[in-house]
Amino acid sequence: xxxxxxxxxxxxxxxxxxxxxxxxxxxxxxxxxxxxxxxxxxxxxxxxxxxxxxxxxxxxxxxxxxxxxxxxxxxxxxxxxxxxxxxxxxxxxxxxxxxxxxxxxxxxxxxxxxxxxxxxxxxxxxxxxxxxxxxxxxxxxxxxxxxxxxxxxxxxxxxxxxxxxxxxxxxxxxxxxxxxxxxxxxxxxxxxxxxxx
Numbered sequence: 001x002x003x004x005x006x007x008x009x010x011x012x013x014x015x016x017x018x019x020x021x022x023x024x025x026x027x028x029x030x031x032x033x034x035x036x037x038x039x040x041x042x043x044x045x046x047x048x049x050x051x052x053x054x055x056x057x058x059x060x061x062x063x064x065x066x067x068x069x070x071x072x073x074x075x076x077x078x079x080x081x082x083x084x085x086x087x088x089x090x091x092x093x094x095x096x097x098x099x100x101x102x103x104x105x106x107x108x109x110x111x112x113x114x115x116x117x118x119x120x121x122x123x124x125x126x127x128x129x130x131x132x133x134x135x136x137x138x139x140x141x142x143x144x145x146x147x148x149x150x151x152x153x154x155x156x157x158x159x160x161x162x163x164x165x166x167x168x169x170x171x172x173x174x175x176x177x178x179x180x181x182x183x184x185x186x187x188x189x190x191x192x193x194x195x196x197x
Contacts, residue, residue: 005183006135007048008176010151011027011070011142013062014040015170022094026084026115026144027106029061036062037069039194044070046193047173053137058082066171072140084144088115108144108164118160121147124165125154133183136149145170151177155186168192 014036018025032040056079057067062131063082067073072155090098090112098105111117117126128151136177145149155176168174172192179185 004136005178005181006053006132006137006139007189008155009050009052009138009140010148010174010176011043011047011066011140012145012148012170012172013058013060013066013142014038014043014069016062019170022096023060023092024087024090024094024112026058026091026167032062032065034035036170039063040066040069041190043171043173044072047072050119050138052140054135055140055142056082057142058084058147060084060144063144067140067142072142076140076142077197079128079141079191080145081124081143081179082147085121085150086112086116091171095165104163106164108161109148121150122154122160125151126161129154148174152188152191155190157173157186169194 014032016030016032016036018030024140052072055072057063057076057101059078059080060083067076074075108118145168148168149166150160152166152174153160153163172194174192175185175190179187
């Protein structure tokens with residue numbers, strides 16, 4: 001019998017003050033809001049009947065706390081490649097703050113000054129995908145909005161610039177898998193399902 005290829009459950013952390021305000025948050029390690037904690041618990045209820053062969057979390061506390069509140073922290077490993085896009089000089093800024101000085105700026109095309117470039121984030125996502133494709137069973141990844149969008153785009157072979165078309169809400173989960181369990185047919189099986197709030 002053929003082994004089942006992994007189903008990757010991509011989970012975005014719950015709400016933070018900065019995700020609520022639209023501020024770009026990469027290295028700044030801020031906690032979940034009360035609503036973010038509630039949504040993470042609800043997400044745990046949606047995931048509780050699944051068995052995960054492996055669980056990985058970004059090192060940032062918002063992802064780790066979401067993982068904890070879903071009930072999966074005891075088996076989770078920290079995976080640095082799941083950290084959010086490094087926004088460099090744009091850390092803590094909103095797009096509305098950046099666009100007056102750079103009206104044509106697009107994160108997925110331009111990256112951020114003194115932060116990660118699209119090529120660097122693509123390389124990071126590709127490196128992670130290589131490791132994920134050899135795993136078996138359900139795999140949970142606790143990560144962030146922009147990195148998650150890039151991961152999904154790269155999973156199906158799209159360039160980073162196409163990740164701009166994949167919105168990813170807080171406390172949501174998506175499933176990356178394969179059509180007919182064929183390794184050369186990666187698909188997005190589910191996108192941006194919420195915690196049931």
